[in-house]
Amino acid sequence: NAGVTQTPKFRVLKTGQSMTLLCAQDMNHEYMYWYRQDPGMGLRLIHYSVGEGTTAKGEVPDGYNVSRLKKQNFLLGLESAAPSQTSVYFCASSYSSFERGGAKNIQYFGAGTRLSVL
Amino acid sequence: LAKTTQPISMDSYEGQEVNITCSHNNIATNDYITWYQQFPSQGPRFIIQGYKTKVTNEVASLFIPADRKSSTLSLPRVSLSDTAVYYCLVGDPYSGAGSYQLTFGKGTKLSVIP
Numbered sequence: 001n002a003g004v005t006q007t008p009k010f011r012v013l014k015t016g017q018s019m020t021l022l023c024a025q026d027m028n029h030e031y032m033y034w035y036r037q038d039p040g041m042g043l044r045l046i047h048y049s050v051g052e053g054t055t056a057k058g059e060v061p062d063g064y065n066v067s068r069l070k071k072q073n074f075l076l077g078l079e080s081a082a083p084s085q086t087s088v089y090f091c092a093s094s095y096s097s098f099e100r101g102g103a104k105n106i107q108y109f110g111a112g113t114r115l116s117v118l
Numbered sequence: 119l120a121k122t123t124q125p126i127s128m129d130s131y132e133g134q135e136v137n138i139t140c141s142h143n144n145i146a147t148n149d150y151i152t153w154y155q156q157f158p159s160q161g162p163r164f165i166i167q168g169y170k171t172k173v174t175n176e177v178a179s180l181f182i183p184a185d186r187k188s189s190t191l192s193l194p195r196v197s198l199s200d201t202a203v204y205y206c207l208v209g210d211p212y213s214g215a216g217s218y219q220l221t222f223g224k225g226t227k228l229s230v231i232p
Contacts, residue, residue: 004161014132031211035222042205043162058218090161096211100169102148105211105220109161 002026006091006110013081013117021076021113023091031094032074033058033107034066036087043090049074066085081117122206127227136193138226140206143187151182151189154205156225162205166191193228201230 004025013019023032027052030051035043045058047066055066065077074093078085094107123141130136142151150169154162168171168180168189180193189208193200205225210216 018189038225042224045218045221048218056218059221092161094211100148102150102169103210104150104167106152106164106167107154107162109163111159112159 004091004093004108004110006089008113009111010114011116013078013115015082015117016065017081018079019081019115020078020087021091021115023074023076023093023110025072025074025093027093027095027108028071029095030071031096031105031106032068033092033094034064034074034076035090035092036048036060036085037090037112038087046089047078062073081115083117085115086117087115089115092109122208122223124204124206124223124226126224127229129229129231130196131231132197133195136196136200136228136230138191138193138204138228139188140191140208141188142206142208145186145208146210149208151180151186151192152207153178153180154207154222156203156205158202158230162222164203172199196228198230198232201228203227 007022033048035044044060049055049068052071069077090112091110092107096103096105153165156162166180173180181190189227203225205222211220
């Protein structure tokens with residue numbers, strides 16, 4: 001059971017290049033997320049998905065696109081990389097269970113992808 | 119969306135008990151409280167989750183008073199390996215409008231001193 005796997009682990013891009021980050025989970029979770037984390041900052045949500053074939057914008061979606069063609073995979077794309085997108089990217093997946101009328105949501109994270117855009 | 123407030127940083131000596139308090143004055147009736155731990159160069163890891171009173175697992179305890187306007191993560195006898203950032207999250211991830219409602223914030227950086 002690998003949990004959440006992110007590829008690649010490291011990448012260096014030149015400004016204007018494109019790339020796709022892959023996230024795969026083997027826990028049969030419905031929900032998946034992409035975050036970015038900059039030095040000294042918390043995690044900021046880029047995009048998320050509540051199920052196969054669905055995606056939604058998070059807090060900082062500009063410059064990124066996502067796709068969830070299969071339940072286990074969530075792809076993050078950068079069409080034209082910019083230096084401001086230099087960051088560590090984390091993928092997460094979660095299940096939600098409903099008790100007391102509220103949602104118990106626990107997220108499981110990948111190891112991260114360190115991206116530098118020169 | 120329940121806003122949370124945590125101390126930015128805390129220091130503790132090895133072997134001491136550490137308590138990190140999170141304020142969430144506008145917590146909704148059905149909101150759960152969840153804590154995550156993040157080591158340098160790693161993704162956050164779930165520690166504990168609770169709704170009211172006290173929850174304990176093999177890693178930590180979570181104390182939630184009756185009014186639920188705050189919560190305290192308690193780490194017993196910390197070691198150097200507990201040096202990490204701790205995040206408190208409160209709320210329902212998906213509101214009635216379908217938008218995501220949980221945010222991590224900057225967390226509390228705990229430094230354990232030998």
